[in-house]
Amino acid sequence: xxxxxxxxxxxxxxxxxxxxxxxxxxxxxxxxxxxxxxxxxxxxxxxxxxxxxxxxxxxxxxxxxxxxxxxxxxxxxxxxxxxxxxxxxxxxxxxxxxxxxxxxxxxxxxxxxxxxxxxxxxxxxxxxxxxxxxxxxxxxxxxxxxxxxxxxxxxxxxxxxxxxxxxxxxxxxxxxxxxxx
Amino acid sequence: xxxxxxxxxxxxxxxxxxxxxxxxxxxxxxxxxxxxxxxxxxxxxxxxxxxxxxxxxxxxxxxxxxxxxxxxxxxxxxxxxxxxxxxxxxxxxxxxxxxxxxxxxxxxxxxxxxxxxxxxxxxxxxxxxxxxxxxxxxxxxxxxxxxxxxxxxxxxxx
Numbered sequence: 201x202x203x204x205x206x207x208x209x210x211x212x213x214x215x216x217x218x219x220x221x222x223x224x225x226x227x228x229x230x231x232x233x234x235x236x237x238x239x240x241x242x243x244x245x246x247x248x249x250x251x252x253x254x255x256x257x258x259x260x261x262x263x264x265x266x267x268x269x270x271x272x273x274x275x276x277x278x279x280x281x282x283x284x285x286x287x288x289x290x291x292x293x294x295x296x297x298x299x300x301x302x303x304x305x306x307x308x309x310x311x312x313x314x315x316x317x318x319x320x321x322x323x324x325x326x327x328x329x330x331x332x333x334x335x336x337x338x339x340x341x342x343x344x345x346x347x348x349x350x351x352x353x354x355x356x357x358x359x360x361x362x363x364x365x366x367x368x369x370x371x372x373x374x375x376x377x378x379x380x381x
Numbered sequence: 382x383x384x385x386x387x388x389x390x391x392x393x394x395x396x397x398x399x400x401x402x403x404x405x406x407x408x409x410x411x412x413x414x415x416x417x418x419x420x421x422x423x424x425x426x427x428x429x430x431x432x433x434x435x436x437x438x439x440x441x442x443x444x445x446x447x448x449x450x451x452x453x454x455x456x457x458x459x460x461x462x463x464x465x466x467x468x469x470x471x472x473x474x475x476x477x478x479x480x481x482x483x484x485x486x487x488x489x490x491x492x493x494x495x496x497x498x499x500x501x502x503x504x505x506x507x508x509x510x511x512x513x514x515x516x517x518x519x520x521x522x523x524x525x526x527x528x529x530x531x532x533x534x535x536x537x538x539x
Binding site: 217220221224225228229232233236237240242246249250253254257316318319321322323326341342369372373376377380381 | 385
């Protein structure tokens with residue numbers, strides 16, 4: 201179902217639930233993996249994905265279609281991720297890097313990475329990035345999102361995003377090289 | 382010599398190699414989300430006073446007291462407003478009499494229902510409107526004065 205059809209049906213109380221169900225089915229995988237890349241842990245990603253769709257439900261009626269529905273949902277998901285990571289820091293009085301350390305522990309416990317040393321180092325390097333830079337890296341490297349769309353999701357200029365991604369790549373390469381020595 | 386790691390030479394994956402969720406995770410997720418949004422949807426469909434049920438018991442009691450108090454104040458204010466009640470003007474005796482149709486009045490006077498007037502009744506009559514007698518006396522003030530002047534003073538003072 202096209203986004204426009206979903207929005208049209210959502211505005212009709214009789215077909216609202218059906219339209220929303222279609223919306224969740226359409227975007228759940230993208231939202232889940234976007235969130236999972238940021239929080240690593242499946243349970244956190246599960247909770248956050250549900251929170252994202254609950255927010256979508258609450259605010260979809262006021263969605264003005266300035267951006268595409270996909271971009272709008274991504275923006276909500278991004279904000280939820282950043283809020284969760286920030287709240288973890290506040291809750292446990294952690295400095296910036298310690299959330300990265302916690303995420304690295306979760307990553308090391310993941311069976312999928314067992315045996316692939318370079319990939320494990322790459323993932324550890326990504327988790328050492330500050331949250332917002334990691335977000336930029338994920339959107340560009342994994343999702344291959346165009347910079348213009350990234351600018352809509354993050355509310356940052358295209359130039360700043362390009363610079364951020366470039367620095368992220370340099371930091372990752374440096375970390376992997378140092379870890380291999 | 383080791384070749385330095387370069388990201389663009391590393392095989393790109395569509396997503397990090399994290400353990401995927403359970404096979405039926407994405408089948409169940411829409412249902413779980415719908416279960417969480419449904420109470421909100423029901424609240425949207427609830428009547429406008431649904432918020433009242435959400436208040437705690439002491440708050441509801443306090444609110445009821447305020448409503449009762451406001452009702453009293455409102456009714457008192459409405460009652461005390463000038464012009465809020467239709468003005469009931471007491472009709473004068475002459476107006477009341479004029480309102481009775483002439484035929485009906487004559488019929489009444491000719492019937493036995495009309496009480497017979499006695500002098501005692503007239504003595505008790507309280508005439509509120511003093512000008513009333515002007516309608517019944519045939520003479521003017523000048524005529525009355527002339528009639529009084531004709532009376533011998535002796536008759537008057539003795």
